[in-house]
Amino acid sequence: MTSIKTSTPTSLNVTNRTRLRSNIITESPDEQVCASVAQEEPPGKCDTGKEKFFPGVPDYLWNDWKWHFRNRITTIEQLSRFIPISCDEKLLLETVIKRYPMAITPYYLSLINPDDPDDPIRKQAVPSILETAMDAMGMEDPLGEKEDSVIPGLVHRYPDRVLMVLTDICPMLCRHCTRKREWRHGAWTRTVSEIDRMLDYIRNNNGIRDVIISGGDPLTLSNQQLEHILSKLREIKHVEIIRIGSRFPVVLPQRIDTELCTVLSKYGPIWFNTHFNHPRELTPEATNACDRLIRSGVPVNNQSVLLRGINDSVEIMTPLCHGLLKAKVRPYYLFQCDEVQGTEHLRTPVEVGINIIKGMRGHTSGLAVPTFVVDLVHGGGKVPLQPNYVLSMTDKELLLRNYEGQVYRYRNPNPETGVKTEMTGQPQSDIVESLLAHAVPVEKKGRG
Numbered sequence: 330m331t332s333i334k335t336s337t338p339t340s341l342n343v344t345n346r347t348r349l350r351s352n353i354i355t356e357s358p359d360e361q362v363c364a365s366v367a368q369e370e371p372p373g374k375c376d377t378g379k380e381k382f383f384p385g386v387p388d389y390l391w392n393d394w395k396w397h398f399r400n401r402i403t404t405i406e407q408l409s410r411f412i413p414i415s416c417d418e419k420l421l422l423e424t425v426i427k428r429y430p431m432a433i434t435p436y437y438l439s440l441i442n443p444d445d446p447d448d449p450i451r452k453q454a455v456p457s458i459l460e461t462a463m464d465a466m467g468m469e470d471p472l473g474e475k476e477d478s479v480i481p482g483l484v485h486r487y488p489d490r491v492l493m494v495l496t497d498i499c500p501m502l503c504r505h506c507t508r509k510r511e512w513r514h515g516a517w518t519r520t521v522s523e524i525d526r527m528l529d530y531i532r533n534n535n536g537i538r539d540v541i542i543s544g545g546d547p548l549t550l551s552n553q554q555l556e557h558i559l560s561k562l563r564e565i566k567h568v569e570i571i572r573i574g575s576r577f578p579v580v581l582p583q584r585i586d587t588e589l590c591t592v593l594s595k596y597g598p599i600w601f602n603t604h605f606n607h608p609r610e611l612t613p614e615a616t617n618a619c620d621r622l623i624r625s626g627v628p629v630n631n632q633s634v635l636l637r638g639i640n641d642s643v644e645i646m647t648p649l650c651h652g653l654l655k656a657k658v659r660p661y662y663l664f665q666c667d668e669v670q671g672t673e674h675l676r677t678p679v680e681v682g683i684n685i686i687k688g689m690r691g692h693t694s695g696l697a698v699p700t701f702v703v704d705l706v707h708g709g710g711k712v713p714l715q716p717n718y719v720l721s722m723t724d725k726e727l728l729l730r731n732y733e734g735q736v737y738r739y740r741n742p743n744p745e746t747g748v749k750t751e752m753t754g755q756p757q758s759d760i761v762e763s764l765l766a767h768a769v770p771v772e773k774k775g776r777g
């Protein structure tokens with residue numbers, strides 16, 4: 330790996346930091362509202378939040394998702410008014426965002442601790458020079474979505490499901506995004522005729538029972554556009570469920586307002602998949618947004634991405650999943666970060682994900698444990714990975730290891746004999762004998 334030297338933002342003194350934050354966005358009329366900023370900062374204090382970054386913004390604007398969208402931070406110059414960035418680093422990051430643009434909502438920015446260069450919220454939003462330095466690693470389209478597109482914007486990989494990619498616009502550009510390739514093509518949204526073609530395809534394929542609406546982020550569409558698409562899908566008898574994939578509850582929860590929830594409530598069953606990666610993202614605003622969806626009859630699942638230095642430990646994933654359950658959101662998947670160009674610095678070895686599941690399974694309720702999956706390259710699909718609990722399996726008996734590492738025998742109610750294990754192809758008797766020799770004798774326990 331190339332060794333890259335970065336500046337140390339924490340080396341800036343208090344005067345500089347105060348100056349940096351007293352100079353907030355000045356490029357649109359809206360932004361003049363933000364210009365009044367705290368002038369003093371106690372040394373060593375690491376406050377985050379609206380009051381720290383945007384004290385001059387009245388609540389009516391802060392609660393307006395369109396204000397946040399208009400005032401996204403998209404240049405390094407703007408960013409440097411909130412987060413200490415040295416001149417050298419500014420120059421480097423300017424080159425990074427030419428290849429991989431930046432967009433951060435004021436809301437998400439307000440969650441960042443500006444005094445911590447390794448802040449897990451910052452790492453998801455602020456570009457890194459490693460994105461271009463390690464760009465040779467990875468693929469542009471690792472999941473082969475282009476190959477599986479039956480018509481522009483419609484991916485049909487599995488027989489009963491399709492993915493509608495309606496736009497490439499997102500409220501925030503997450504540094505680990507699988508569709509980073511789309512950022513270079515400018516902002517686009519599918520035209521009415523393109524959407525009609527997708528709807529025709531779904532209408533003409535009776536086997537499609539599940540439609541996933543995605544992007545970019547589909548909630549960047551207007552409520553009227555969304556309602557049009559949802560109502561047309563609901564007219565198709567064989568479409569049983571609709572799923573919406575959106576990170577708005579995490580990066581701009583103000584979008585989940587009454588008007589949107591009213592639209593969604595009319596076209597159920599709709600399932601909502603969102604994307605929390607760290608417990609600090611579970612703010613009152615975010616959990617209230619999930620609550621509004623759930624109260625509108627829209628169940629919410631979470632799909633985290635495993636990210637180096639952000640959530641790659643049991644100590645982070647467990648409180649994240651507990652927080653999700655408290656918000657009535659199901660921790661559904663933990664994805665291995667895809668092999669995407671510009672994300673290598675955020676990827677972890679696969680064993681990290683398996684060990685997180687090992688550290689959670691049995692130590693907390695099963696409802697809190699997501700399924701760890703690798704999405705295979707070239708459209709091979711998702712493969713769930715988990716610690717190896719099955720030590721051997723024969724037609725008569727299994728040897729199973731529990732979460733405490735103890736080995737149990739379990740009688741297999743299988744009338745057939747002579748079956749060879751699929752796991753290794755070795756005769757089962759050899760495996761069983763060798764494992765039994767090392768099995769920990771355990772007392773029979775009741776169900777926990």
Ligand code: SF4
Pocket residue numbers: 498499500501502503505506507508544545546575576
């Ligand atoms: S919200 Fe999703 S699609 Fe958009 S940038 Fe983030 S990860 Fe990518």
